[in-house]
Amino acid sequence: xxxxxxxxxxxxxxxxxxxxxxxxxxxxxxxxxxxxxxxxxxxxxxxxxxxxxxxxxxxxxxxxxxxxxxxxxxxxxxxxxxxxxxxxxxxxxxxxxxxxxxxxxxxxxxxxxxxxxxxxxxxxxxxxxxxxxxxxxxxxxxxxxxxxxxxxxxxxxxxxxxxxxxxxxxxxxxxxxxxxxxxxxxxxxxxxxxxxxxxxxxxxxxxxxxxxxxxxxxxxxxxxxxxxxxxxxxxxxxxxxxxxxxxxxxxxxxxxxxxxxxxxxxxxxxxxxxxxxxxxxxxxxxxxxxxxxxxxxxxxxxxxxxxxxxxxxxxxxxxxxxxxxxxxxxxxxxxxxxxxxxxxxxxxxxxxxxx
Amino acid sequence: xxxxxxxxxxxxxxxxxxxxxxxxxxxxxxxxxxxxxxxxxxxxxxxxxxxxxxxxxxxxxxxxxxxxxxxxxxxxxxxxxxxxxxxxxxxxxxxxxxxxxxxxxxxxxxxxxxxxxxxxxxxxxxxxxxxxxxxxxxxxxxxxxxxxxxxxxxxxxxxxxxxxxxxxxxxxxxxxxxxxxxxxxxxxxxxxxxxxxxxxxxxxxxxxxxxxxxxxxxxxxxxxxxxxxxxxxxxxxxxxxxxxxxxxxxxxxxxxxxxxxxxxxxxxxxxxxxxxxxxxxxxxxxxxxxxxxxxxxxxxxxxxxxxxxxxxxxxxxxxx
Numbered sequence: 001x002x003x004x005x006x007x008x009x010x011x012x013x014x015x016x017x018x019x020x021x022x023x024x025x026x027x028x029x030x031x032x033x034x035x036x037x038x039x040x041x042x043x044x045x046x047x048x049x050x051x052x053x054x055x056x057x058x059x060x061x062x063x064x065x066x067x068x069x070x071x072x073x074x075x076x077x078x079x080x081x082x083x084x085x086x087x088x089x090x091x092x093x094x095x096x097x098x099x100x101x102x103x104x105x106x107x108x109x110x111x112x113x114x115x116x117x118x119x120x121x122x123x124x125x126x127x128x129x130x131x132x133x134x135x136x137x138x139x140x141x142x143x144x145x146x147x148x149x150x151x152x153x154x155x156x157x158x159x160x161x162x163x164x165x166x167x168x169x170x171x172x173x174x175x176x177x178x179x180x181x182x183x184x185x186x187x188x189x190x191x192x193x194x195x196x197x198x199x200x201x202x203x204x205x206x207x208x209x210x211x212x213x214x215x216x217x218x219x220x221x222x223x224x225x226x227x228x229x230x231x232x233x234x235x236x237x238x239x240x241x242x243x244x245x246x247x248x249x250x251x252x253x254x255x256x257x258x259x260x261x262x263x264x265x266x267x268x269x270x271x272x273x274x275x276x277x278x279x280x281x282x283x284x285x286x287x288x289x290x291x292x293x294x295x296x297x298x299x300x301x302x303x304x305x306x307x308x309x310x311x312x313x314x315x316x317x318x319x320x321x322x323x324x325x326x327x328x329x330x331x332x333x334x335x336x337x338x339x340x341x342x343x344x345x346x347x348x349x350x351x352x353x354x355x
Numbered sequence: 356x357x358x359x360x361x362x363x364x365x366x367x368x369x370x371x372x373x374x375x376x377x378x379x380x381x382x383x384x385x386x387x388x389x390x391x392x393x394x395x396x397x398x399x400x401x402x403x404x405x406x407x408x409x410x411x412x413x414x415x416x417x418x419x420x421x422x423x424x425x426x427x428x429x430x431x432x433x434x435x436x437x438x439x440x441x442x443x444x445x446x447x448x449x450x451x452x453x454x455x456x457x458x459x460x461x462x463x464x465x466x467x468x469x470x471x472x473x474x475x476x477x478x479x480x481x482x483x484x485x486x487x488x489x490x491x492x493x494x495x496x497x498x499x500x501x502x503x504x505x506x507x508x509x510x511x512x513x514x515x516x517x518x519x520x521x522x523x524x525x526x527x528x529x530x531x532x533x534x535x536x537x538x539x540x541x542x543x544x545x546x547x548x549x550x551x552x553x554x555x556x557x558x559x560x561x562x563x564x565x566x567x568x569x570x571x572x573x574x575x576x577x578x579x580x581x582x583x584x585x586x587x588x589x590x591x592x593x594x595x596x597x598x599x600x601x602x603x604x605x606x607x608x609x610x611x612x613x614x615x616x617x618x619x620x621x622x623x624x625x626x627x628x629x630x631x632x633x634x635x636x637x638x639x640x641x642x643x644x645x646x647x648x649x650x651x652x653x654x655x656x657x658x659x660x661x662x663x664x665x666x667x668x669x670x671x672x673x674x675x
Contacts, residue, residue, distance in 0.1 A: 085466075216621075
């Protein structure tokens with residue numbers, strides 16, 4: 001299908017909207033009526049047609065506006081994109097992976113023409129048509145990682161693998177859930193996960209690291225993560241907390257359905273062939289509570305998950321103060337009926353709200 | 356399904372390098388391009404050896420950026436269980452085989468200011484790919500390569516011809532030896548040393564570097580163990596509820612797979628840790644051969660690496 005790209009904003013006047021198509025394919029992250037951390041990894045090899053799992057790098061109606069927002073963030077704060085000197089080869093790996101994937105998965109939107117190391121890249125939605133020499137940085141306007149991730153939705157953490165450890169040695173991070181590349185650059189896997197509560201005690205990170213070190217070429221993996229964001233803000237960085245943190249206090253019973261967004265990250269993991277590094281794309285999807293409530297199953301389930309979530313997690317995810325307001329709102333959409341297993345909305349089979 | 360993704364290939368060239376070593380070239384059956392890889396990667400080659408499926412890892416030695424073909428070099432081991440003999444005696448040009456996607460357990464540390472390679476015998480193969488990778492980016496490297504004799508020095512001449520300043524070859528039969536203490540002492544700060552060769556060589560270089568105060572993270576090594584033959588033994592697989600026999604010329608991992616039990620693996624050479632298996636009970640003695648588990652774990656009787664380790668005794672029960 002041809003995608004109609006929205007003209008929208010993720011700041012100031014917040015004109016961001018999800019179409020019915022985008023709501024239906026939203027990656028709702030709860031496969032049951034409760035939530036706890038787990039190493040919920042699976043192979044990233046396609047998924048149901050039209051779902052966010054189908055392509056290696058999902059492109060949706062927000063693409064053009066998200067890239068415009070990223071450019072604004074980088075204008076104000078260039079340190080959102082950093083690459084330590086030894087990570088340039090991994091940057092080329094990432095450029096190659098994204099160009100190959102997008103041109104094969106969306107041939108109507110992207111084209112890649114290769115003649116040896118002479119490459120021509122056409123990005124129709126962004127109006128780009130560039131010719132460059134692969135592995136020659138001087139032929140691109142930015143470093144290879146920055147060049148391609150200015151054209152790809154989601155954040156990208158590029159992790160070096162050495163001494164049985166992963167290192168945050170490069171990245172493009174502008175749509176993050178309150179963490180900072182500039183702070184984490186050069187840290188190892190355990191260091192940058194240190195602030196996460198409960199998961200360390202459960203041994204989650206030791207198992208996750210073991211899994212990630214063994215992600216192999218040709219066998220990418222994925223998982224979903226989530227948090228909450230008031231207003232459809234992509235850039236919820238610690239550097240800008242003074243701007244967006246205060247917006248959490250503006251929530252009322254009247255505006256919560258429209259202002260409160262469930263923020264879901266589709267996290268994927270690819271081994272990069274030339275550098276043996278690992279790229280960790282973190283793709284952010286936002287959906288307002290009122291849009292989520294159009295799916296009866298999601299309404300029932302979200303209420304139960306938020307109501308029963310451990311205090312530590314609600315605190316870490318930054319919505320403990322607003323939780324009573326959320327529960328009041330969400331409880332209107334929970335009639336106590338059972339829900340079907342799995343994340344999909346099951347619109348055709350789940351009964352409408354019985355109250 | 357365990358192991359890395361698979362690729363269907365055709366053998367397009369077999370070249371005898373010397374009395375012991377033969378080189379094989381693989382191209383995709385479908386004519387397409389192979390994945391690029393990073394120097395130091397290996398591929399696992401599947402062999403159907405008279406009903407026994409052998410999966411042996413071999414370092415990729417070709418240019419990592421040449422996607423038209425991969426090459427590996429196989430050293431014949433007349434005392435081994437037969438994988439290398441199969442490659443030498445049964446594989447012909449035109450044969451179709453299955454290999455795995457490249458897996459790298461011995462990659463370059465790209466932060467290094469200089470890469471110092473120390474190779475023994477067939478351990479030269481991963482360095483051939485790493486040298487090609489570094490040459491492309493004008494990387495700073497140096498190779499010291501010990502082999503038994505000029506006649507058995509695989510690729511020694513072409514290395515010294517092409518890289519007279521970087522490649523240094525030492526022949527045992529001419530009593531030439533690497534002056535290791537001096538070599539390590541003369542390296543600039545930021546040098547990383549890589550060792551691939553027999554266990555004795557790895558320990559020698561590791562020990563000498565440690566004594567000289569080298570940071571542990573600057574010393575890298577890879578030693579693939581081939582599983583060794585041994586006395587047959589019996590194993591009970593508790594989860595699958597099966598009692599299986601491990602033959603003289605197969606590994607415990609191969610026996611588990613033969614019985615249709617899907618067990619995780621990657622390197623099949625005792626290095627990567629993927630096949631680590633819990634022991635539920637035993638009466639007898641382990642023959643641990645991996646270098647994944649710590650000494651205490653070997654002594655504990657609670658874990659075994661079935662790709663290379665064996666057992667002698669009455670009963671062994673595994674959590675598999």
